[in-house]
Amino acid sequence: MITFEAVRKQFPDGTVAVDGLDLELPTGRITVFVGPSGCGKTTSLRMINRMIEPTGGTVAIDGKDVRAQDPATLRRGIGYVIQHAGLFPHKTVLDNVLTVPKLVGRGRERNRALELLERVGLPAAFADRYPAQLSGGQQQRVGVARALAADPPVMLMDEPFSAVDPIVRAQLQEEFLRLQAELGKTIAIVTHDIDEAVVLGDRIAVFRQGGHLAQVGTPEELLTKPADEFVRNFVGRDRGYRGLSFQRSDDLLLHPFPAGRSLDGEGTFRDGDSLRVVVDLTLTSPTGTAVKVDADGRPLGFVHHRDVVDLLEQRR
Structure with missing residues (x-):
């Protein structure tokens, strides 16, 4: 010390x-x-x-x-x-x-x-x-x-x-x-x-x-x-x-990922990633969305920039 x-x-x-x-x-x-x-x-x-x-x-x-x-x-x-x-x-x-x-x-x-x-x-x-x-x-x-x-x-x-x-x-x-x-x-x-x-x-x-x-x-x-x-x-x-780097994204509401839709070009995040990661992905996406994937890269669902805003409102 x-x-x-x-x-x-x-x-x-x-x-x-x-x-x-x-x-x-x-x-x-x-x-x-x-x-x-x-x-x-x-x-x-x-x-x-x-x-x-x-x-x-x-x-x-x-x-x-x-x-x-x-x-x-x-x-x-x-x-x-x-x-x-x-x-x-x-x-x-x-x-x-x-x-x-x-x-x-x-x-x-x-x-x-x-x-x-x-x-x-x-x-x-x-x-x-x-x-x-x-x-x-x-x-x-x-x-x-x-x-x-x-x-x-x-x-x-x-x-x-x-x-x-x-x-x-x-x-x-x-x-x-x-x-x-x-x-x-x-x-x-x-x-x-x-x-x-x-x-x-x-x-x-x-x-x-x-x-x-x-x-x-x-x-x-x-x-x-x-x-x-x-x-x-x-x-x-x-x-x-x-x-936002110190706030986890695990509580974000996930929307169903459309069956058969490709992940090509999609921004993805995983459990444990911060809200800052998700915000960066949604802000740079043409659709304002980011896809959550599992450890094997399979889609679990997607979030919209508005979902991040809603979560921050809940945590205030």
Whole structure:
């Protein structure tokens, strides 16, 4: 568990980047720091591994003040992923992944490094390549593998996927969530993108200008119960639509699917899919409908956009 208690950071020029921050990052969960530029989210992240020292208050990991620990030793136990991956250009992919294990005398863990590359979606054939031979998305995958190489309990990620195109970004997010489901790390992520925060975060900490915490809660809480006008505006006017991601579609009224009708060109959804999935399908359908199918792809019935509206009215 990572805790911030009355943490403050004031730089020599008088700028207060973080002011009175009280925050808890639960063990084994993803906490996303989000907010406008200059709100202190990156400064807060970097105080965890002492890349920036707090002016006051306490940052602790499992109850131990990070300032009581040797910075180098502390950082070796914390995975760190940054924008553009930050790989060593003169080292191969394998040597990049083995950076921290070599520092702690475990440089012969080649098999584990190869396993990590496969876990992040890169074949072993990439091990002997250099960063310049990789795409941006591939470099970010190597950066994640390097952060995991020492099997740290804590990972810090600073805008990890912002330097890649939207399609690759979505793939990396999906891969990362799959890894987290297996590994259960305590993770802090900085992003300026509220959509990314909603996708990745178990909890989201919204920072406002001046380094103040505006609200912390689950993605659903932020979308449905913003604390004030600042959070409401930051989350966006379409927060209601985003909130549909947290409502299941299982209670939708199904209309009989016509016998002999083909599913070609029909948008389909399954048990457990969110209302947002169904809304997207009905809005992009020429008929305003979506077809629910079973695990084998057989139609169970169809819904109309009006059925979604009726269900939302019932749940109000």
